[in-house]
Amino acid sequence: MRIGCRLSYRLTQPTPLIAMLNVHYSRFGDLERADYLVTQPSVPLESYRDGFGNWCTRMVAPAGDFVLSTDGIFRDTGLPDPKAPYARQQAVQDLPSETLVYLLGSRYCDTDLLSEEAWRLFENTAPGWARVQAICDFVHAAVSFDYMQASATRTASETLAERQGVCRDFAHLAIAFCRCMNIPARYCTGYLSEFGQPEPHAPDDFAAWMEVYLDGQWWVFDPRNNKRRTGRILVARGRDAADVPLTQIFGPGTLSDFEVWTRDVHKEKGGPASGSTI
Incomplete structure (x- = not known):
């Protein structure tokens, strides 16, 4: 590439x-x-x-x-993002110390305002990979992508209320929901190719996605596209977009x-x- x-x-x-x-x-x-x-x-x-x-x-x-x-x-x-449908969610007390910061609220991931809604929506989903996928499914369906509605100040709770945003907003909302459900989640930015996607392709741009910690390792999830993609190359990661x-x-x-x-x-x-x- x-x-x-x-x-x-x-x-x-x-x-x-x-x-x-x-x-x-x-x-x-x-x-x-x-x-x-x-x-x-x-x-x-x-x-x-x-x-x-x-x-x-x-x-x-x-x-x-x-x-x-x-x-x-x-x-x-050239392979799609790795997938592990049976990856388990670990109890908070069993998580490595370095992952705990990714359970906390941050500038754009206002978990304090979303915790009640997260548990209402996802309490009855199976813990682990299935729960994260349910969160991605919800965010992908609930939020409309609109490049003209980009905002440098929109938080996760505002994305849920407004139901619109760009890829960083999809990522922030899914990250906040994961953290509310005691799943460490971090924000990623980098390149995402259009290899293998139907034409006409969208113009190239930097992309945002998330990584979640399940079964002892970090896994890529992309609530904006909600599919495993090829040609994804990381530039930076942090708690949310404010860090990167x-x-x-x-x-x-x-x-x-x-x-x-x-x-x-x-x-x-x-x-x-x-x-x-x-």
Whole structure:
């Protein structure tokens, strides 16, 4: 898979910026060509790992037009997300300590407001994989995807009330329901190809999904698409979207252009500009 992005900004003053755009270290073994972060104009870069293990790059962008881009090649099995229908839900007292943070409420996953509704909806479902799938089924059916209704402040409870949103809202609501049911769940963002999907394909974009902890390991669930997909490559994970912004700008600025591409290198004829532009 050839994957990458190009984000263009218009800045009115020199602006500190943190980018989280490189593929997660868990996929380094699949690397064919590194997705190095490149800036135009070139500026000094300093990289570090955050508290969740995500790779972050900090810089000071100059005033004017500024571009961040990556372009890498990663091997992928071409197989759909793994599935384990008999994976068990573990009792809270048996969970590893490092998973407990993913049972707690967070900025966008307001479990305190959703706990009663979660138990009303899912108390009678079978614990484990079946319960998580029931949550995904509910969220997928209850929420309408509408890119024009994206909101940077919408919480899980607001998504349930408004019944609309984008992929991050689907993920936040499903994560909050899982946590209410004592299932550790964390937010993921990254690339999701359209390989194997009916045409016409939606424009390429970054995607959001979740991972839940069942039977001693983390498993991918995607309440937005509600199916096992191929060509999913993780960039970052955290408690919710507040932990994994693709870019964090510390000052005024405007996103003037945005491209994402996920392509099969064996079929690719053009360059990365064949991705989406919005």
